Structures are given as structure tokens and as C-alpha cells.
Amino acid sequence: MTALAPGSTIGIMGSGQLGRMLALAAARLGFKCHVYSDVAGPALDVCDRHTIAPYDDHAALTRFAGAVSVVTFEFENIPAATVEFLDRLVPVRPGAKALACAQDRINEKTLARELGAETAPFAQVDNRADLDRALAEIGTPAVLKTRRMGYDGKGQAKILAPGDADAAWATMRGQPSILEGFVAFDREVSVVAARGIDGAFRAFEVTENEHRNHILHRSVAPARLAPEAATEALETARRIAAALDYAGVFAIEYFVVTIGGREHVFVNEIAPRVHNSGHWTIDGAETSQFEQHIRAVAGWPLGSTRLKAAGAEMINLIGDDILAWERIAAEPGAFLHHYGKTEVRPGRKMGHVNRLLSKAP
């Protein structure tokens, strides 16, 4: 394997803020980026080249593949057929296997279990009768979710009692679903890590995440977590990445559950991409998750993941929060990141602010 030389062009599927921050990191290393998306987004502003076309436009995909040396993506919901099509023309990293796993909640939890990790109890629900069987097995409270394409709380329905089953199933609109037992967790943490093409593995500090309205509000590293649980979280991440023959940055979200006075980490989700809970690394780690992903997909050695201070935090700027940009810009030690989206909408991720912490949380 040879490292991709600076001056080469990296293809990025998706034009959102993750693609934008990937492109900015790639530029620092001397790479050009070509964004492919079915919709215009803020990544386009920082690239000289882009393609706006549907994800099943084979002619456009073929031209795109011919213009780049490697393809990566900023979101996991790219159609599998698109990835398979591209993969015949140009290396796609991470590959179809990782995507197929992470796109499906049953697959990701099954893999985690097979590798010895803990998860919430879950059952496959393909029809209304399955839901009754699953509820009998798992009990309530539980959460019914579509197997695919859900994020930020979309495609989910709580089932507090068996009587909620009809309404919950209606929410799924007949899509293949999963019933997950409700887990009484203390807090949520994530591991953001990278695996190189050569199998090298580097993780950032375990990060503690606080959500509001199902959207990440604050991440802080290092997480408050028992050392054995942190080791377990990192080792699970390493095993999952190896099993998927992964190349690039990924995130695993965990629930922290205290059982018999001991902290356990339950795998909740695998995200095969850079992750919102890793945004603090831009200012808080020696290598940002975005540069780390570019290094990995370009076949470069992975960079140091060391914290630059005792701790670091990230606060998302959601919707109107972004209107505080002028105050944040004047705050000493606040690192403002504005995604350049001009239309403010409720729930829309508009930017974030990082701060270094002089002592661990």
C-alpha cells in the first residue's frame, strides 16, 4: 500500500458540515477535494470541484470516480448500490462492508454481541405480529426504531406499555424495524477512533455526551468513566473496526450502565464516519478527527490523538444558538466553528464552539 500523494484529489460523498470539515482538513495536507451530493450544502464553499447529481446517476458517478483517487463519505445513508457501483471504479473507504453493517441497527448490534460486547436487549420486527412477540420477550418500556436511516431521534417511537404498540408500529410505516429494550443508563459516552489501511488503531479520549431533544448538545473529554469500562469501550471499538476491515474514522456510542456497583458500556450505535461527538478534537487533540480520517483513507500514518489540555468540550450551536456568534467570537479561549449555513432552522446544526479545560471534568 502506498500513501496517496498530496496534490491528489479525494472524493467526498455528501455536502454537509462534516464534508466541509473533512475538506478543510484535507486541504491542510495538500489534497484537493471533489464533493458529490444530491443537494447543495456548505461543503461546496471550500472545494473547487463538485458534482450535484442523484446518488443513482451512473454517468455522473463514473465521471466522479474518474476525477478522484479515493472516495469517502460524510454520512452513512448513502445507498449501498451507489457504494458498490463506485467500488468497482475507485477505492471506497471505509468500504461497503462497514456501511452495510452500520446502516442496519440489527446488523450492528448483532456484530457487537458476536464480538463479546454488551447491548440493550433487541429483537427484529418486520410486521405487527413480530412486534407482539418482541414485546413479550423484551417487555416495556422499549423503543421501536426503523432498522435503517434513522438519526437524531427520527424514525423512533417509545412503547411505555403494550397498548402503545399499534401507534408505534404505524410510525414505522411498514419498514423493517427493531425493538430495543429500554436501558436505565447513567450517561452516554462515545469512542471516536481511526483504523488505518495497515490495521493501525488510534482512539481519541472517551467522550461524554449530553443530548437535548434527541440532538447532541455537549461533548466533553475525557468522559467520567471507570478505567475498566473505558478500556472495554476502547477494546470493543478496536475489535469492531478490525471485524469490518475498516479504514477511516468511526464512532461508537455507548450507554453507561451501572450493574452491581460496576460500570458497563452497552453498544448503542456504530457511525462509520467522523462524528459530532469528535468535533472537540479540532482544537483539543493533536490531530483532529477530520485530519485523522483523511490520513486513514489516504493510506497515511495515523496522527497523535493526545489531548492538548487536561480536557476539552464542544457545545453544538443548534438553530438560533448560532445568533450568539459575535459574543462567542469575543470570548477568550472559545474556538468558534461556523458552518456558513445562511438559513437558520430549528434543530439545524449551524456550528459549534470548542473550549479547552484546565482540569479533567
Added chain:
Amino acid sequence: MTALAPGSTIGIMGSGQLGRMLALAAARLGFKCHVYSDVAGPALDVCDRHTIAPYDDHAALTRFAGAVSVVTFEFENIPAATVEFLDRLVPVRPGAKALACAQDRINEKTLARELGAETAPFAQVDNRADLDRALAEIGTPAVLKTRRMGYDGKGQAKILAPGDADAAWATMRGQPSILEGFVAFDREVSVVAARGIDGAFRAFEVTENEHRNHILHRSVAPARLAPEAATEALETARRIAAALDYAGVFAIEYFVVTIGGREHVFVNEIAPRVHNSGHWTIDGAETSQFEQHIRAVAGWPLGSTRLKAAGAEMINLIGDDILAWERIAAEPGAFLHHYGKTEVRPGRKMGHVNRLLSKAP
């Protein structure tokens, strides 16, 4: 004065690596950039919009001015007429006054003297007879330089003895010139600082610079410099910026001269732009010089200039040096910056590498 809102477009004159790093810093704050240049360069790769046209193309300049909210530049040798033309259409920061001063070695040294700073002895040389008069006044060794457009040792001729005068004058090709007395300096330092539209002033740590073949090789901060000399260097920078009603980042290069056991700083050059000796700030200061410049020209509050470690250094990657990118990428704690230039030429600035230092130099 109102701060320019994210989402606005900043115009950058010049398409080199300084423009590229300005555009990357602007993107982080949510700005779009539009590069205007008479030649294609690496800044184009990181912007969605650009204009390639001569600097005297009034139609292209008018369209450019209409597409941006403010104009800045990455190099000081833009024709004064271009800046004056743009200035009637859109704010240009820093303004024509600063450019006119910095484009002319006589003007910049005269201003420095008027503000109480020390410089090498100098005299204006417009013809061969002037040169004889200047040599009689200043003596040898001395350096004859064109008043305008010189950088990296170009447009300069050493005069070690009066007999060198003819050859030196021939090198100037009749251009208005300046004879500078040779100064026996211990080392070279620079102040990279910013002045806001509101008059606020913030300087980075004084930086020590080592040149090789007239090109900057290494910068390290903080400089080895007596505290009184450092204060003098910073105060001179503050006074010069105020006198020019400056907005943006600028650099002042000084010779450090020991006279009677005491260190003096002699103003050598004023650069009305981000400066190679400030590249360490990308990884070594809480705000990079590039973000600081964008903040200043956008009317934002200036950011913290605090060092992130005990010290920081930058090594330029000139010509073939860039071929070591793979080794540097694998070095823990090395921050590689590759400008994405594909053609390697001797003397060409291809990238740089920053490192943090655990103790002051």
C-alpha cells in the same frame, strides 16, 4: 462599525499559499471566499469562487467588488491603481495608505524613523550620481535595493567596496532604489501583529527568524531577545499600525543589533499582510495569524494571541524539502502543512512544518 456576518463573502487578491491559508481560516468562521488573481495558484482549490484576470481589468474588478463584502490581499505588490479602483466600490483592508507605505522601502523606513524607531542608515538613489553621493555618506559595505517589489533577496546587490557601484547600479535597471548601510546584526526577529478596525492591537510573541539563501528557513517563538528590546519592537509595531490606520495582520522584520552591551531593534521591513514568520501560529497560538487577519478585516474582535506551549517553531519546506512529507506525517507532534502545489521548483515554498516546544528556546 458592524461585524461582517458569517455567510458573507470575503474577497482575497492573490492565489498563493497565503491566500489559501486565509481562505481556510475564513471558512472556519463561516465566511465564503472569492479569490482574484492574475494567475492560478493553490488558493483556488479551497474556494468555490474565483476570478482569473489582470489586475487592471476594470470590468473584472467591478464584478469582483460586487460579489464580495470586503477585499483583502495576500501580497503587497498589488498595483496601487487596482487598490484605489476597488476602494471606491468596496472596503479594502488594509487600505491604500498602508500599501503605499509598505510598497516602498524609502517610505517605510522614513515612517519608522518619524515614529522614533531605529533603522539602518539609508539614502535615496534615483540615478548613478545619487549612488556615489549615498556611498560617500553611508560607506561600505552597503546594499543597493530597488525601492519597490523586492522580496526573498530579489532586486538586491551588495556593494562591498566603491568599485562594485557600477555593477550594482546595473542590477537595478534604472529603477528608483535605496542604498542601505550594512548592519552587523546578531539575529533577525519579527513582530506579527493585528490591528482591528476599532484600533485594538494584539501581537503574537516576538519571533526569531533564520534565513538560508535569502529565504526564511526557520522561525521560533518566543525570540531570544532582551525584554526592553522586545517591548521596543512591540511598541514600534503598535505605533506604525496606528500611523497607517491599519486594519488586519502585518509583520515588521527587525535586525537585532547590540550596541554598548544593549540590544537594539532596527526596523528592516514592513509587510502589510500575513507573514511567513507567523505560520507557527496555526498550531502554536490560540488564534492563528490567518484567523486573526480575517477577524480584523471583518470587523470582529481580535482573538487571543497566547502561545499554546512554552514555544513553537516553524520550518519552511522549500523545493525538494517537500519530498519528506511522508516522514514528517509519521513524526509525532509534527504539524505538516502542504500547500498542494504539484510542481516542485528550487526555492519554491511548498509547505511548512510546525512543532510545539516544551521549553522556551
